[in-house]
Every structure is written in structure tokens, then in C-alpha cells.
Amino acid sequence: MEADIKKGHFIHSIIREDVKNNKNDGKVVTRFPPEPNGFLHIGHAKSICLNFKMAQKFNGTCNLRFDDSNPAKEKQIYIDSIKSTVNWLGFEFNSPLFASDYFDKLYHFAIALINKGKAYVCSLTADEIREYRGTLTQTGNDSPFRKRSVEENLDLFTRMKNGEFDEGEHTLRAKIDMESPNINLRDPIIYRVKKASHPRTGDQWCIYPMYDFTHCISDALEGITHSLCSLEFEDHRPLYDWILDELETPCHPQQIEFARMNINFTVLSKRKLQRLVEDNHVEGWDDPRLPTLEGMKRRGYTPESIRNFCEIIGVSKKGSRIDMGLLESCLRDDLNEKSPRVMGVLKPLKVTIENYPDDTSEELIGKNHPQKEEMGTRTISFSKQIYVEQDDFMEDAPKKFFRLSIGREVRLRYAYLITCKDVIKDESGKVIELICTYDPKTKGGNAPDGRKVKGTIHWVDANDCIDAKVNLYDRLFKDENPEQDKQDLIENLNPDSLEELKSCKLEKHLVNAVPEYVYQFERLGYFCLDSRQASKDHFVFNRTVTLRDAWAKFLKKR
RNA sequence: UGGGGCGUCGUCAAGUGGUAAGACACAGGGUUUUGAUCCCUGCAUUCAGAGGUUCGAGUCCUCUCGCCCCAGCCA
Numbered sequence A: 001m002e003a004d005i006k007k008g009h010f011i012h013s014i015i016r017e018d019v020k021n022n023k024n025d026g027k028v029v030t031r032f033p034p035e036p037n038g039f040l041h042i043g044h045a046k047s048i049c050l051n052f053k054m055a056q057k058f059n060g061t062c063n064l065r066f067d068d069s070n071p072a073k074e075k076q077i078y079i080d081s082i083k084s085t086v087n088w089l090g091f092e093f094n095s096p097l098f099a100s101d102y103f104d105k106l107y108h109f110a111i112a113l114i115n116k117g118k119a120y121v122c123s124l125t126a127d128e129i130r131e132y133r134g135t136l137t138q139t140g141n142d143s144p145f146r147k148r149s150v151e152e153n154l155d156l157f158t159r160m161k162n163g164e165f166d167e168g169e170h171t172l173r174a175k176i177d178m179e180s181p182n183i184n185l186r187d188p189i190i191y192r193v194k195k196a197s198h199p200r201t202g203d204q205w206c207i208y209p210m211y212d213f214t215h216c217i218s219d220a221l222e223g224i225t226h227s228l229c230s231l232e233f234e235d236h237r238p239l240y241d242w243i244l245d246e247l248e249t250p251c252h253p254q255q256i257e258f259a260r261m262n263i264n265f266t267v268l269s270k271r272k273l274q275r276l277v278e279d280n281h282v283e284g285w286d287d288p289r290l291p292t293l294e295g296m297k298r299r300g301y302t303p304e305s306i307r308n309f310c311e312i313i314g315v316s317k318k319g320s321r322i323d324m325g326l327l328e329s330c331l332r333d334d335l336n337e338k339s340p341r342v343m344g345v346l347k348p349l350k351v352t353i354e355n356y357p358d359d360t361s362e363e364l365i366g367k368n369h370p371q372k373e374e375m376g377t378r379t380i381s382f383s384k385q386i387y388v389e390q391d392d393f394m395e396d397a398p399k400k401f402f403r404l405s406i407g408r409e410v411r412l413r414y415a416y417l418i419t420c421k422d423v424i425k426d427e428s429g430k431v432i433e434l435i436c437t438y439d440p441k442t443k444g445g446n447a448p449d450g451r452k453v454k455g456t457i458h459w460v461d462a463n464d465c466i467d468a469k470v471n472l473y474d475r476l477f478k479d480e481n482p483e484q485d486k487q488d489l490i491e492n493l494n495p496d497s498l499e500e501l502k503s504c505k506l507e508k509h510l511v512n513a514v515p516e517y518v519y520q521f522e523r524l525g526y527f528c529l530d531s532r533q534a535s536k537d538h539f540v541f542n543r544t545v546t547l548r549d550a551w552a553k554f555l556k557k558r
Numbered sequence B: 001u002g003g004g005g006c007g008u009c010g011u012c013a014a015g016u017g018g019u020a021a022g023a024c025a026c027a028g029g030g031u032u033u034u035g036a037u038c039c040c041u042g043c044a045u046u047c048a049g050a051g052g053u054u055c056g057a058g059u060c061c062u063c064u065c066g067c068c069c070c071a072g073c074c075a
Helices: A012-018 A043-059 A076-088 A099-116 A128-134 A152-163 A211-221 A231-246 A270-278 A294-298 A303-313 A325-340 A506-514 A551-558
Strands: A029-032 A059-067 A117-120 A170-176 A190-192 A207-209 A226-230 A253-259 A348-353 A361-367 A379-381 A385-389 A409-412 A417-425 A431-438 A459-461 A465-473 A499-506 A516-519 A525-529 A540-546
Touching: A012 A043, A012 A207, A012 A226, A012 A253, A029 A190, A029 A226, A043 A059, A043 A294, A043 A303, A043 A348, A043 A431, A059 A076, A076 A294, A099 A117, A099 A152, A099 A207, A117 A152, A117 A431, A152 A170, A170 A226, A170 A231, A190 A226, A207 A465, A211 A226, A211 A231, A226 A294, A226 A465, A231 A253, A294 A540, A303 A325, A325 A525, A348 A499, A379 A417, A379 A459, A379 A506, A385 A465, A409 A431, A459 A499, A499 A506, A499 A540
Parallel strands: A029 A059, A226 A253, A348 A431, A465 A540
Antiparallel strands: A117 A170, A170 A190, A190 A207, A348 A385, A361 A379, A385 A459, A409 A417, A417 A431, A465 A499, A516 A525, A525 A540
16 A cells, blocks of 8 residues: 555546645545436547546545436436446445436526626527637637626526427527637537426426536536546637636636547447447447447456556557557456366367267366356267367477377377377368377376376267357457548448357357357367357357467468 | 647667667467467667767757548537
């Protein structure tokens, strides 16, 4: 703990200083404020982890608050999904809060602003407002409605609320400074007419507050001490502060901005993800290839691995592009610890063991984890016919190929040493079966004469296994940066991001598999039962991630 | 070209004037009934660049360069 004192990212340091100086009575209250207009992705996980962990570290609380001030885009299904995803990630929150619960208060704050002469009803059209706002290099001009009296503003605003006007006819604007170099301060709109039904307030309102007005006040009402958001809101901070300075709110939270996460070979924006889903380039929001948290969950990602990843990447203000390999490394790290080992053959090649007795089988013992005795053992059936991986046989094998080839001996994991004697080919010359012999004295895998066998391969009993389909996933995009050189996202999709193997043979043990419970198929990778495609009599597994593969790397170099 | 930010190893990222942590990746080597795991070893004389202050600068000052964000009645 002591060694921890100076560690941590800049936000951690700021909060630590604040607590030390007894700012906010030493309390820390944060919030994760998603808009319920889509599903959460790994980028949100960074914010979730940051907010919840900062609260945890300083014995504070973190609210889950839905920023639901735009009924045109928000839906109940997103609210439900977000809640369960935050829980899945491992964070507890008091009952979720909603900006819409503050609509009444927000309305009165708006009236207070009008009464102070700091807000006015503007009757310019959307186009006119844009023109009056000026550009990046030209200052804006005052709206002709800027000088309306408080009484008139009050009357108009009330009538906006009562539904007397159509959308776009009037807006409520903060009266700040049309000449500000910061465009956000050029009399920003804080209320607009929107005749849409809200998922939570129904048709109770026809005016809705804008983000800038809603967010800071919501934060203040909840007693948030540190309002953490992404970099693009840096320009909004003066507005955040202006509103809270003008109004009498319970407190004035501090907004602190940090950089969003980017990961190579994927995209992390709601709009782009939505396009992939809506144009059917993927199966849906929970497609295992997507960086959505629902997709990652279905793929087999563990909450621990995601949390750890968010911890490792840190928090800064630098725009970054994190290597997908780091995410995968965090995943393997966690899975290596807790996944039971099992055997499965993805591309089966039949092997007949000539000298093994017909019509018998035996039970062999396999460890569920090579380093963890406490994870126990299981029995694995063995008989005259087995399947091995096609890749584990090669006719003209290089010297370093420690697997099957005619005349070579390998170890069948937990079983026997076998030697390949012959191959059977079909008309096209393709190897369809191997004829091998086994050494009965090597049960378990060791030779009594002490001879060394370098290669160990996995296998399944052809007479006692389950058939399954396995989905092999690869990166969704071909390019590290899917939109490099303004390429279209879609053209950059990796056509091989999904490979479906339909005749896989898996160890019988897997009949007990349930979704999200990840197994390591030895020598291949980590896999879990698919929650959508699998059924009682149809096994479908998803490859969560491959194992690190030094052999593949070696081949690639040659 | 107005305003706001950011530039430390291939990728993240510590560093808060005292002589460049760590992780991933990469390269070697060892152990191994998973070519997995694990374990060693190596990997920035240099912090976007140029000046300056200082006994001493990634950290302070000046200038230059590069990148990101902002002109929704979205959040």
C-alpha cells in the first residue's frame, strides 16, 4: 500500500490530492453515464473500470446514470443490456439513476436561468442558428431574440413545455458570448422541443434538456466529486462550469478529461459498429468478432481479463492505438489460470492402430490442468480408432517437425507412443487415414526403456467422442487501422474473420459444457460453448483465442 | 488559418530538476507428456526538433514541427 502512494495515473493523483486536502470532505463520488442508445463496447469498459475503481480505492461510490435526455435515440433494451453488462464486468451499483428523473428539477433550473437574465427563448430556425453561430475562425452574431424580456421568455418557455409549439420553432439558449473563441459558449441551446415518447417518462414532456445542461446539473444533484469524461468534452468544460456557477446547485463537481481507447484491427464507435450490424456484415450486436462487451462475453472473454486489460493500458490524455495483442495476452493470462484442459480435434484425420485389440477400449487418466493438481483429473476413452489433427501429419516432414510422418514416433497425450507405418489416400491423393502401431509398454506416455519422444499430440477416441461445429474467429479487419487512407470500413473487412469447421470431434467430457465456461483444447486454444448456435443435441464451440504458437511463428519466418 | 489538447522504445506507459520503471511485442537460451505455461537474458547514451537557464533538464523558458478535437435543436 505504501509503495502504492506515488503510483497511478494522473486522475488517480488528482483525486488522491483532493482526498488528502479534504476537498469534498474527503469523499469521492464518480459516475458512469452512458446514453442508452446502443450496446456497450470495450471502450466503455475503460470508463467503467476507471470510475468504479477510483470510487473503490477511496471508499467512495460510483453511480450508474443513464444520460437519457434524447428520446429520439434511446430504448429500454439498451438500458437493460447496459445494466447487465456493467454487472457482468463485476461492478455493483445502487439502483441505476436516470437523468430523466431530474427533468422536473432541470426545468426549474432553466427557469432560474431565465429569471437571472442568463437564458432566452430563441425563435431562429436551425439554419439561422448555425449562421449566427459563426465559424471556427469567425465570431458569431447575437440572435435578434437575445434581448427578449424575462417575462416573455418565461411565457414562451412555459408554452414550449405545454406543447404549444412544433419542433424547431423555438429553443431555449444560454446567454453567454457570441464572440467567444470557444464555439460551445456562443449561446448554446439548452432546451429543445421534441415531440417524442421517452422510454421512461413517456409523453410527459415535449421539451428535453441538452447534454451540456443536463450533465453538469445531474452530476451536481448526485454529489459527484469527480466527473470523468473523454477528451472531446474538454471544450465543454467552460460551459459545464458556467452553468454550475450561475445556478445554485448542491455542489460543483470537477470535470476531468482522459483519452478514449482505440485498438488496432477493430473499430470502437457506436456509429461504425452499428453499420456493421445493420448491414449484416456480422451476425448481430453480440457477434463474437465485435468488440462489444456482449460479443466478447459470447466469445469467452472473462470480466477479469477485461478489467486487467483496462488496468494495464493506463489512463492518459494521449491519443493512442492499443495493440490487439495486448488484449489477447490479458485474456490468455487469465484463461491459462482457470481453464480446464481437454482434447478436441478440429480437422480430423482417422488413425487405426493395427496392433491394438479390436472391440476393446480403455480408460486413461488426464490432468485437468498441468500445474494445478487441485483441478483434478478425468478419464479419457481410448480404442483402436482415434482421430488426430490433420496438421499433425506431414508426408515430407522437415527435421524439426515433431509430429507424425511415416516412420516417426509420437506420444498421444496421456495415452501411448505410436509410430506411423502407412497412409491411405483417396483417388485424389489426399491422405485420409493413417495406419499406426502402438507400444503397449508405454501406457500413460512414457517408454520403459527411457527413449525420448519429442512430440506429443492430442487425439480423441473415434468410438467415443462428440461431433461439433467450431467457429474460428480472426480479426474483423485486414488493416491495423481499418480506415487508413480514408478507405471504406467495409472494404477492409477480413473475409476470413470467421471460419466454420463443421466436423470436429471432441472429447466426451465436453457434453457438460455451458456457455461462457472456457476450456483449453490442448495445443489449440481456448474454446467455449456458443450461447446462440448450440442446442442440446448440437454442439457449437467458439474459439475464444488461440494459444501462443511458436511453431506457427517459426513457419512464418521461413 | 480561432479555440482546446497531445507528443518518452514497434505499442501502451511510469517519470513532478539529480542522471530513462514496468507491460505487450520482438530476439536468444533453459525446463516441459500442450512447439502452451513457467524461468532466465537482451531490447531508448535518449525523451518530436532547435536554442536557452542550471553544477545538473524528459522534467523550467523560448521558438519550430507534427498529430487529435470543436461550427448537432446528438451525447
